[in-house]
Amino acid sequence: MLDSLPIRISNTMRGFAIRPQRTLRVRRPVCQFCQFSTRPELSASTKLQGEPLRKTRQHTVYQARSLNFTRSYAKKRTQTSSNAADTTKNILSSIAHTSNSSPGSDRVVDDIRGTFQSIVQADTAASEEVVVAFLQQCLQTVESYANPAEQREKGTSNATSSLLGLADTAEAHATRPDKSQQRGATDSISEIVDELLLNDKVFISTEALELYTKIQALLKRGNLFPRIFSLFANKPIPQPNTSPIKFIEPNPTDVKNAVPSELANMALDVAVSQKNLPLALAIIDTTFCAPAFYRAKMFKKAGVPLGGLVAAPLASYVVATWAASLQNTMDPSMATGIAFTATLAYIGFTSSVGVIAITTANDQMERVVWSSGIPLRHRWLREEERAALDKVAVAWGFKDVLRRGEEEGEEWENLREFIGMRGMILDKTELMEGMQ
Numbered sequence: 001m002l003d004s005l006p007i008r009i010s011n012t013m014r015g016f017a018i019r020p021q022r023t024l025r026v027r028r029p030v031c032q033f034c035q036f037s038t039r040p041e042l043s044a045s046t047k048l049q050g051e052p053l054r055k056t057r058q059h060t061v062y063q064a065r066s067l068n069f070t071r072s073y074a075k076k077r078t079q080t081s082s083n084a085a086d087t088t089k090n091i092l093s094s095i096a097h098t099s100n101s102s103p104g105s106d107r108v109v110d111d112i113r114g115t116f117q118s119i120v121q122a123d124t125a126a127s128e129e130v131v132v133a134f135l136q137q138c139l140q141t142v143e144s145y146a147n148p149a150e151q152r153e154k155g156t157s158n159a160t161s162s163l164l165g166l167a168d169t170a171e172a173h174a175t176r177p178d179k180s181q182q183r184g185a186t187d188s189i190s191e192i193v194d195e196l197l198l199n200d201k202v203f204i205s206t207e208a209l210e211l212y213t214k215i216q217a218l219l220k221r222g223n224l225f226p227r228i229f230s231l232f233a234n235k236p237i238p239q240p241n242t243s244p245i246k247f248i249e250p251n252p253t254d255v256k257n258a259v260p261s262e263l264a265n266m267a268l269d270v271a272v273s274q275k276n277l278p279l280a281l282a283i284i285d286t287t288f289c290a291p292a293f294y295r296a297k298m299f300k301k302a303g304v305p306l307g308g309l310v311a312a313p314l315a316s317y318v319v320a321t322w323a324a325s326l327q328n329t330m331d332p333s334m335a336t337g338i339a340f341t342a343t344l345a346y347i348g349f350t351s352s353v354g355v356i357a358i359t360t361a362n363d364q365m366e367r368v369v370w371s372s373g374i375p376l377r378h379r380w381l382r383e384e385e386r387a388a389l390d391k392v393a394v395a396w397g398f399k400d401v402l403r404r405g406e407e408e409g410e411e412w413e414n415l416r417e418f419i420g421m422r423g424m425i426l427d428k429t430e431l432m433e434g435m436q
Contacts, residue, residue: 108141109185116192125201125238125245135211138189142218145182190221197228204232213263222270226282233257233292258296259287272395277411280392288385316343367393374423389419401433
């Protein structure tokens with residue numbers, strides 16, 4: 001072995017190539033970071049498996065966005081409702097604070113004006129509770145100006161001693177404003193309640209209309225009565241807790257949109273005391289002549305009698321069947337028919353006489369009567385209108401009964417023409433005193 005080794009070396013040196021054994025080479029990158037820098041290409045199967053995953057992720061993102069939008073919208077609505085509730089609470093607390101102030105002071109009027117600004121400048125519609133509370137405070141303030149002695153008696157009725165009562169009366173007298181301040185305050189309150197009910201954000205309820213009518217009747221200011229009465233039935237109804245405010249169109253002929261007779265007569269008395277004939281006729285036209293008033297009268301006063309007439313045949317048949325069972329002289333069916341016919345005829349005759357007696361009664365008429373040819377149902381349905389025109393004619397004409405019919409002037413002729421257009425007669429000759 002040792003001898004042959006030099007020979008191999010020499011043979012190698014002489015040009016023979018010695019091939020080493022082939023070994024596996026480990027390819028290493030230049031640095032370790034480059035090993036992870038290149039991404040292997042995805043196969044077709046991997047791409048197909050990745051498409052559903054991408055779509056699932058997109059659907060999840062869409063659902064998340066929809067959920068976020070729903071939550072944000074609900075949060076916005078909740079925030080709007082909470083803001084409306086906070087506004088209502090603040091206004092009611094302001095009204096309660098104003099009620100604790102001494103009546104007749106200038107600060108009360110300033111507080112009323114501030115509360116009014118809070119109501120009309122709110123982003124949502126004013127609630128009925130806030131409007132009614134505000135109008136009640138205005139009515140109390142107006143009553144304190146109109147009847148200061150009565151208000152002082154109310155304020156001192158719970159005094160523990162006569163000394164305290166005298167002190168409160170003296171203080172109230174000292175803080176009582178003069179006539180100029182009182183007139184300015186009442187003018188401001190009258191304008192405020194007018195603007196309040198004319199505002200689109202305020203719903204005119206029956207209670208709010210009653211308070212408004214009492215306030216203006218105490219102040220003897222009724223120029224806007226016809227407009228307010230018309231808005232009571234035709235004003236769009238604002239929806240609470242909506243921003244921007246949404247409105248609902250009302251039904252002017254609905255029963256609940258009829259102006260009560262008490263309020264209409266109260267407003268008419270104001271117009272008569274002011275000797276304002278156009279105002280009086282406009283009040284009559286927007287209250288007693290409204291379709292809602294006719295429907296309300298039918299529902300309230302004629303509903304029960306009409307229901308009785310509808311149920312009369314059934315009740316008559318029951319009574320006739322019972323009466324036929326008490327006899328044995330004729331056939332039960334024939335006896336039932338005779339008793340049913342007699343009972344129904346009796347009910348029809350007596351009800352007809354009653355209707356005629358009610359619709360033809362004229363003892364309440366003084367100067368305005370119905371003209372010939374007006375149906376009886378129209379006379380009963382429009383009796384309040386005739387009575388209102390009768391009140392106006394009595395107020396505008398001579399007080400002496402013997403001088404009635406001698407009135408002259410443009411207003412009187414206009415009133416006579418207006419009454420004639422409504423199917424009535426002013427001072428019918430054969431019904432006047434001494435002309436029978």
